[in-house]
Amino acid sequence: MTDNTARKLEADLPDLEAYWMPFTGNRYFKQHPRMISRAEGMYCYTHDGRKLLDAVAGLWCCNAGHCHPRIVEAIKAQAETLDYAMAFQLGHPRVFELANKLTGIAPEGLDYAFFVNSGSEAVDTALKMALAYHRIRGQGERTRLIGREKGYHGVGFGGISVGGISPNRKMFGAMLPGVDHLPHTHNLEHNAFSRGLPKWGAHLANELENIIALHDASTIAAVIVEPIAGSGGVILPPEGYLKRVREICDKHGILLIFDEVICGFGRAGAAFGATRFGVTPDLMTIAKGLTSGTVPMGGVLASKDVYDTFMTGPEGAIEFFHGYTYSGHPLAAAAGCATLDVYLGEGLFDRARAMEETFADALHSLKGEANVIDVRNFGLIGAVELESIPGKPTARAMSIFRECYDNGVIIRTTGDTLAFSPPLIIDKAQIGVVVDTVRAALRSQ
Numbered sequence: 370m371t372d373n374t375a376r377k378l379e380a381d382l383p384d385l386e387a388y389w390m391p392f393t394g395n396r397y398f399k400q401h402p403r404m405i406s407r408a409e410g411m412y413c414y415t416h417d418g419r420k421l422l423d424a425v426a427g428l429w430c431c432n433a434g435h436c437h438p439r440i441v442e443a444i445k446a447q448a449e450t451l452d453y454a455m456a457f458q459l460g461h462p463r464v465f466e467l468a469n470k471l472t473g474i475a476p477e478g479l480d481y482a483f484f485v486n487s488g489s490e491a492v493d494t495a496l497k498m499a500l501a502y503h504r505i506r507g508q509g510e511r512t513r514l515i516g517r518e519k520g521y522h523g524v525g526f527g528g529i530s531v532g533g534i535s536p537n538r539k540m541f542g543a544m545l546p547g548v549d550h551l552p553h554t555h556n557l558e559h560n561a562f563s564r565g566l567p568k569w570g571a572h573l574a575n576e577l578e579n580i581i582a583l584h585d586a587s588t589i590a591a592v593i594v595e596p597i598a599g600s601g602g603v604i605l606p607p608e609g610y611l612k613r614v615r616e617i618c619d620k621h622g623i624l625l626i627f628d629e630v631i632c633g634f635g636r637a638g639a640a641f642g643a644t645r646f647g648v649t650p651d652l653m654t655i656a657k658g659l660t661s662g663t664v665p666m667g668g669v670l671a672s673k674d675v676y677d678t679f680m681t682g683p684e685g686a687i688e689f690f691h692g693y694t695y696s697g698h699p700l701a702a703a704a705g706c707a708t709l710d711v712y713l714g715e716g717l718f719d720r721a722r723a724m725e726e727t728f729a730d731a732l733h734s735l736k737g738e739a740n741v742i743d744v745r746n747f748g749l750i751g752a753v754e755l756e757s758i759p760g761k762p763t764a765r766a767m768s769i770f771r772e773c774y775d776n777g778v779i780i781r782t783t784g785d786t787l788a789f790s791p792p793l794i795i796d797k798a799q800i801g802v803v804v805d806t807v808r809a810a811l812r813s814q
């Protein structure tokens with residue numbers, strides 16, 4: 370950045386002090402602000418007019434590209450027609466329309482949609498559904514929840530309890546009781562530089578049997594995993610792993626929850642990770658790509674068995690004492706309907722699948738660059754893992770992030786892993802720009 374640009378940036382900025390930013394080094398940011406003021410398609414524009422190629426779709430969410438005109442129009446039209454309708458005991462047409470569209474593309478058997486406002490709320494909702502499901506069936510002693518090491522399920526107390534990322538947990542006390550964790554499946558000794566799903570590691574699903582043996586199946590309500598772990602470092606499921614988890618859950622009457630907040634809506638090269646992997650959970654959490662990041666919205670897709678279990682008791686009684694003021698908000702529902710229309714109308718899930726090999730070729734061309742210890746890919750999700758600087762974990766990836774940003778590409782880091790999850794509209798030339806920029810950044814260190 371030239372001195373002139375820096376001065377202009379400072380002159381035009383609002384006072385930065387009052388806003389406490391999430392998951393951000395606030396003091397560093399306020400000294401070195403990076404402001405996005407406009408976005409369109411594959412690009413974001415900074416406050417001082419720089420154009421940046423977005424290789425992470427905002428935060429794994431703007432799958433249709435930024436400010437898609439059809440989605441923008443739908444939000445505008447909805448805001449002029451119905452701003453809000455009471456979410457409990459009253460409804461509005463858009464949210465029913467969205468539930469129909471969603472269950473139409475969901476894996477077979479996930480026939481019901483419950484709406485919330487974020488991935489974190491979706492996770493807490495799914496965990497509560499699982500606990501209540503067993504209780505209604507007379508198995509109220511099934512209260513344990515099983516997550517996985519390195520899992521990320523948002524930041525609610527439920528999500529951090531089943532999640533497996535230490536910094537997100539350690540400050541916040543005892544969290545939910547009765548939670549246990551499967552081992553993660555990340556193993557560079559066996560799987561470094563795998564293309565697509567790693568071959569080694571399906572047997573790690575059998576650890577679930579050990580956890581069940583320890584606690585007894587009769588105490589376990591649900592297992593929750595991300596089909597592809599995102600924020601924990603882009604960890605792909607070994608071939609056969611998810612099927613095995615499903616089998617073990619079935620054997621013991623345990624509900625399986627897939628957290629598809631990242632994997633859903635084309636990211637895995639199909640409508641959902643479950644679709645691509647051919648494994649259907651009982652509950653599936655969604656958010657992000659549901660509205661292509663335009664209006665906050667999340668949801669839980671539930672099987673008929675789960676829904677029907679709740680639909681008992683006195684006629685007219687509330688079946689599930691849970692929901693949010695903004696569950697199924699009209700603006701979010703309109704954005705969701707338009708987003709699904711765009712995905713299907715423009716064939717974006719197929720496009721993601723068709724681009725997978727090009728994306729994989731480009732990423733894997735980084736093998737052999739300095740400090741690259743692994744490259745992983747699946748669908749339009751990818752990762753380049755770097756050797757950490759001794760005693761300074763995350764520093765190397767952060768400096769690559771900054772270098773890429775200064776050179777016109779937004780990437781994301783998790784630990785010392787560079788993560789890529791571009792909008793599904795990315796083309797071959799843009800994939801080339803992303804990877805060339807990362808290569809140059811790696812060489813400049």
Ligand SMILES: Cc1ncc(COP(=O)(O)O)c(C=O)c1O
Binds near residue numbers: 523524629657
């Ligand atoms: C798998 C997964 N679950 C849940 C969440 C939480 O979503 P939100 O940030 O919308 O609460 C995320 C966010 O990245 C996620 O990746």
